[in-house]
Amino acid sequence: MTPLMYLIIAVVAIVFMVGSVFLLRRSEDDPLAVRIDEFAAREEIVSIEEIELSLPFTDRVFVPMIRRISEFLVRYTPQKTLESTTRLLELAGNPRNMRAADFIVVRGVFTVMLAALIFLMMTRLGSAELNRRLLYTLGAAILGWYLPWMLLRSMVDRRKDAIIKKLPDALDLMTICVDAGLTFNAAMQKVDEKWDDPLANEFGRVIHEMQLGKSRRQSLRDMSDRMDVPDVTSFIAAVLQADQLGVGIGKILRIQSEQMRVRRRQRAEEKAQQAPVKMLFPMVFLIFPSIFVVLLGPAGFQMLRSDSLGGVTG
Known part of the structure; x- marks a missing residue:
């Protein structure tokens, strides 16, 4: 072989x-x-x-x-x-x-x-x-x-990135559902039905665990531990605190949704600011040499050819 x-x-x-x-x-x-x-x-x-x-x-x-x-x-x-x-x-x-x-x-x-x-x-x-x-x-x-x-x-890393990107949209949908009269559990069910991504699947798992007898408080805490995403952890903590103090869940969802959108925009701006630094290496070592070859290559060959002809005639 x-x-x-x-x-x-x-x-x-x-x-x-x-x-x-x-x-x-x-x-x-x-x-x-x-x-x-x-x-x-x-x-x-x-x-x-x-x-x-x-x-x-x-x-x-x-x-x-x-x-x-x-x-x-x-x-x-x-x-x-x-x-x-x-x-x-x-x-x-x-x-x-x-x-x-x-x-x-x-x-x-x-x-x-x-x-x-x-x-x-x-x-x-x-x-x-x-x-x-x-x-x-x-x-x-x-x-x-x-x-x-x-x-x-x-x-x-990919799963965490997918959860972070999808969290603001999920909170927007949950806010709309709660404002329309649905319960928090029904709002989570709507998110699970609408999308098929890690965050929606985790909400569906929370609903399934509650149907099997686990408390909503423990199910949400387990969900936070499974994902280990700071944005999700802060959201779950706010929901549990609102549930404990008797605060309206719709107001909490609206505040959290606005905060998550601001954080997503800040992360996008941060990545945009990092783009020039990341582009520096390929530009200096890959793009610029190719440009120099295209621009200076013909002139270099012409100079070599003229030198060789001059040596022959001399």
Whole structure:
């Protein structure tokens, strides 16, 4: 096999693992509940085999394998590591209902897979000494261990950004609903029905938890902890304080909505002020050299040509 084939196999394997395990953009609905509703709507009776075969290939093959390995590794993993990983998965929206032990298994799989691929490629090429091959393999193992963690951190950042951008619009809708005579719970339900984003899904989860018997106060606090966004934390604190003091919720929503719009405008202005600084590097090192080549290139070639002709005639 050629080195190009090894490179293609490595890229395909990494992309396959990332796509199969990190389907990060998922619906917040419980997959089991959704599947139960789908089969309950059917008129004919389906067998267990049909239900299992209807599951995606990753859910039938990779997920059970990861679960079994994680159940073994969780006994030897420090509790602090499990807690920090669980917290990070919670902030990321709990992708694919992954547990902390499952995520640790995924990191181990990435580490072994990437290290093995790099070692095999270097061995097949035979262009490096053993020490250098081991060094490259160690670097690939470190990259494979931290790559899932970096992907998860980027998920957390994207989710927080989406929540911050959507919060003013959600508060505007809730203010309109409350002014129209709906309760605060009904306003949250309207937000969940209108949009499909992390913030709307969190409001829907709060409604679902209250239907199961949890108090609204505790449900909102849990929602604030799951998102860890300062704007959401201040909004939840204001709502809980208004609920405790008996203040009208419509007035609180209107004030919070105005504050969130002001903060969003301030963040946009701050990013606009940072744009020239961020554009400096690509302009100096990428755009300007290209312009100089286009403008001065013909003149330079003309000068070289004239010098060569002068030397020949002289």
